[in-house]
Amino acid sequence: MTDATLYQQRLENWWQTPERRIHGPEEAAALIGALGVATLYPASPEVPNLYHAYMGDPDAATDSGHDSPSGEVYGWRWTLGRAEAGFYTAIVRKRPTWVSWDLLPAVIRLRGELRSPAELYRSGELSAGAQRIAEVLEGAGGVLSTGELRREAGFPTGKAERAAYLRAVEELDTRLLLSKVFSPDDLEMRHALVRTHYPQAVAAAETLGREAALERFLETYLPPAVYAAPELLARHLGLPTEDLRAGLDRLVEQCRAQRVSVPGYKGECYEWCV
Numbered sequence: 001m002t003d004a005t006l007y008q009q010r011l012e013n014w015w016q017t018p019e020r021r022i023h024g025p026e027e028a029a030a031l032i033g034a035l036g037v038a039t040l041y042p043a044s045p046e047v048p049n050l051y052h053a054y055m056g057d058p059d060a061a062t063d064s065g066h067d068s069p070s071g072e073v074y075g076w077r078w079t080l081g082r083a084e085a086g087f088y089t090a091i092v093r094k095r096p097t098w099v100s101w102d103l104l105p106a107v108i109r110l111r112g113e114l115r116s117p118a119e120l121y122r123s124g125e126l127s128a129g130a131q132r133i134a135e136v137l138e139g140a141g142g143v144l145s146t147g148e149l150r151r152e153a154g155f156p157t158g159k160a161e162r163a164a165y166l167r168a169v170e171e172l173d174t175r176l177l178l179s180k181v182f183s184p185d186d187l188e189m190r191h192a193l194v195r196t197h198y199p200q201a202v203a204a205a206e207t208l209g210r211e212a213a214l215e216r217f218l219e220t221y222l223p224p225a226v227y228a229a230p231e232l233l234a235r236h237l238g239l240p241t242e243d244l245r246a247g248l249d250r251l252v253e254q255c256r257a258q259r260v261s262v263p264g265y266k267g268e269c270y271e272w273c274v
Helices: 003-013 025-035 050-055 069-082 104-111 117-122 128-140 146-152 159-174 199-206 210-225 230-237 241-253
Strands: 037-039 087-089 097-099 178-181 190-193 257-260 269-272
Touching: 003 210, 025 037, 025 050, 025 069, 025 210, 037 050, 050 069, 069 087, 087 178, 104 199, 104 210, 117 128, 128 146, 128 159, 128 178, 128 190, 146 159, 146 190, 159 178, 210 241, 210 269, 230 241, 241 257, 241 269
Parallel strands: none
Antiparallel strands: 037 097, 087 097, 178 190, 257 269
16 A cells, blocks of 8 residues: 555544544444554554544544534543443553453453562552552442542542552552543542452463564554554553564564655554465
């Protein structure tokens, strides 16, 4: 394919053209299931997003208005979350990201932490605040609202305490130890431990080696993306570049991908060719 054709095919596969644009949360759920991973708003040029799919335009700008397309897509979080359209987390550049249930075990294996919070705390890799949050959620055995979690974990109201709480939550979020859960009754976000709330996905992740998990991810990501820029994609996903490149090289050896040069990208890209 020509460079322009590669890019146009990506836009069509990511539903970012006027002809293929999505019109609501039901189609957004289908997009998540088909593409495996998608951010809510544009966060990376290498990852599809719901906002550009809704606009049918990869260059559409977002805004902060509630009565705007940006505000409408923001409200989809609750519709998609309550319908369990996918796993809601903050993977791509720490921005809101949806992961399909089929792809979740591979993502947990690649981006998550299979050791328990207690193990991480004992090894000095988790703060005391993050460990308190994990202990409270484990003791609760289920889902807690933000208010309940802050109170039980010892983060009372106040600017400094709120900042400490958010830092502790981010520690757990970035390791995929903590899950955000959408309440059916109100608009207050709930939280749960991933191991407790999604035990089957964690168990499946534990059976995967990193190579197998990466192959599963690339088999889902690369066909609709058409091509991958390893350095940029790895950085935005929070993966080691050498690991991602090695996974792509294995696809080349299997004749399932080929190396190509795409203007605007540093180094070689990899094009899906099956």
